[in-house]
Amino acid sequence: xxxxxLIEKHGFVKLSGDDTAREIKRVYTCDLLSWVMAxxxxxxAWITVQTHNNILAVASLLDFACIIIPExxxxxxxxxxxxxxxxxxxxxxxxxxxxIFKILYEAGVR
Amino acid sequence: MKPxxxxxxxxAMKLHYEVAKDDFARAGEASSKIKSVLKQxxxxxxxxxxxxxxxxxxxxxxxxxxxxxxxEAFIKPDCIELYIEDKGPGIAxxxxxxxxxxxxxxxxxxxxxxxxxxxxxNMQKVCDDFTIESEPGExxxxxxxxxx
Ligand SMILES: Nc1ncnc2c1ncn2[C@@H]1O[C@H](COP(=O)(O)OP(=O)(O)OP(=O)(O)O)[C@@H](O)[C@H]1O
Ligand SMILES: [Mg+2]
Numbered sequence: 001x002x003x004x005x006l007i008e009k010h011g012f013v014k015l016s017g018d019d020t021a022r023e024i025k026r027v028y029t030c031d032l033l034s035w036v037m038a039x040x041x042x043x044x045a046w047i048t049v050q051t052h053n054n055i056l057a058v059a060s061l062l063d064f065a066c067i068i069i070p071e072x073x074x075x076x077x078x079x080x081x082x083x084x085x086x087x088x089x090x091x092x093x094x095x096x097x098x099x100i101f102k103i104l105y106e107a108g109v110r
Numbered sequence: 111m112k113p114x115x116x117x118x119x120x121x122a123m124k125l126h127y128e129v130a131k132d133d134f135a136r137a138g139e140a141s142s143k144i145k146s147v148l149k150q151x152x153x154x155x156x157x158x159x160x161x162x163x164x165x166x167x168x169x170x171x172x173x174x175x176x177x178x179x180x181x182e183a184f185i186k187p188d189c190i191e192l193y194i195e196d197k198g199p200g201i202a203x204x205x206x207x208x209x210x211x212x213x214x215x216x217x218x219x220x221x222x223x224x225x226x227x228x229x230x231x232n233m234q235k236v237c238d239d240f241t242i243e244s245e246p247g248e249x250x251x252x253x254x255x256x257x258x
Contacts, residue, residue, distance in 0.1 A: 033170075034228040037163050038235075042155075050223045054170075057138025061145055061162040086142070 001107035003045075003066050003089060010093070010103055012068070016080050017089030024065045027104045029097050033058055040064065045104065047097050051075045056088045066091055068100060114243045114251045116193055121184035123147075128180055129172040134222070137173045140181045141165035147183075148190065157256055160236040161190055164254045167229035168194040174219050176250065189238070192254040200246040208234065208242075 004020040006012040014020065025043035030036050031050050040046065042063040047070055048055060056079070059067050066089035069075055075090060083090050093100065118124065125147060127140035145162045153161075165181060172179045172194065179196030201207045208230050215225030234240045239255035 031223050032226040032228075033223040034167060034226045034232055037166060038228055038232045042159075048223075052222055053135055054138055054222065057142055057166065061138070061141060061166050062159070 001104060001109050003091070005107065006045075006068075006091060006093075006103070012091045012093045015069075015075055015090040015092055016083035017066070017087055019087070019089065022065050022089075024104065024109055027101060027109055029101075037062070045109075047100055049073055051079060053079055053082055056083050056086050059088050060086055065089070068093060070095060070097055070100060111241050112239070114241050114253050116253075117191070118184065121186050121191075123151075123185040125183040125185075126180060127182070129169055129178060131173065131176060131178040133173055137170055138166060140169050144181070144183045144192075148185070151185065153190070154258065157190065157258055160256045161192065163236045164233045164256065165192055167233050168192065168252055168254070170224065171229055172196055174215055174224055179249070189255050189257045192252075192256075194250075194252040194254075196249045196251075198247060198249045200248050201242075201244040201250055202246045204242055204244055 001024050003022050007014055024045045026041055027045045029047035031048050036058055040062040044064045045066050045068055046064050047068045055067055068091045070093055072094040125144055129140055144165050148158055169181055176196035177198045182193040184191040206212055210231045211227040213225040213227035219225055237254040238257045241253040244250040
């Protein structure tokens with residue numbers, strides 16, 4: 001599955017970043033940053049309710065495909081700006097984690 | 111554990127960053143810069159990843175737990191060395207601090223997702239060589255080596 005599929009087929013909203021042709025190979029969810037740091041692999045779609053600057057550093061240091069902010073949680077404007085500067089893709093959706101997992105699983109991410 | 115010793119011999123490049131206490135807005139910048147320099151130098155992905163993890167956890171600890179300090183990276187022919195030094199408050203019981211799950215992070219930091227007590231164990235895990243020394247009231251020094 002590619003990032004653009006989430007946007008085009010499932011109504012995810014892109015808040016920042018450009019490379020929507022990138023492939024998602026894994027999905028992971030956790031809100032404890034050093035836990036994510038220990039376990040995160042490249043090309044991951046990372047679901048988190050954290051919406052501060054530091055998620056951007058984690059995502060780019062670990063070469064994640066994108067960050068998904070679930071349940072319609074608002075992302076501060078300055079974080080979106082920073083994400084654009086660092087070219088990190090932030091996606092927003094009203095769905096809960098389980099629904100997001102289902103979409104990715106059914107699209108072959110497993 | 112080897113004693114902490116800074117060894118600038120045959121470093122092809124040295125990077126130096128200041129990290130301020132409580133500066134959450136910029137936390138992660140030093141690690142990101144180190145990673146992007148190493149990437150430009152063509153350093154292999156696995157090494158890049160280990161350095162990124164080690165530098166990030168150390169940098170965040172400076173922001174959350176210390177009075178501020180420095181992150182340095184020496185790029186050598188056979189390895190990369192990271193040196194983290196801070197101005198205090200130091201760590202009284204290093205074995206306890208190294209225990210997975212132990213954290214003194216305050217509620218505000220925990221709300222941001224810090225404080226799992228995994229940073230120091232993560233650093234040690236990704237490094238080939240890990241040295242930590244601390245003097246309560248003085249400060250903490252960490253050296254980490256990742257071989258290619
Ligand atoms: N530079 C430092 N100066 C003073 N104390 C420190 C420093 N680094 C770590 N510590 C102490 O060691 C403890 C464990 O650090 P560690 O990085 O493993 O976990 P944490 O920072 O609390 O949580 P996490 O890294 O999972 O977000 C800290 O809670 C703190 O008490
Ligand atoms: Mg830590």
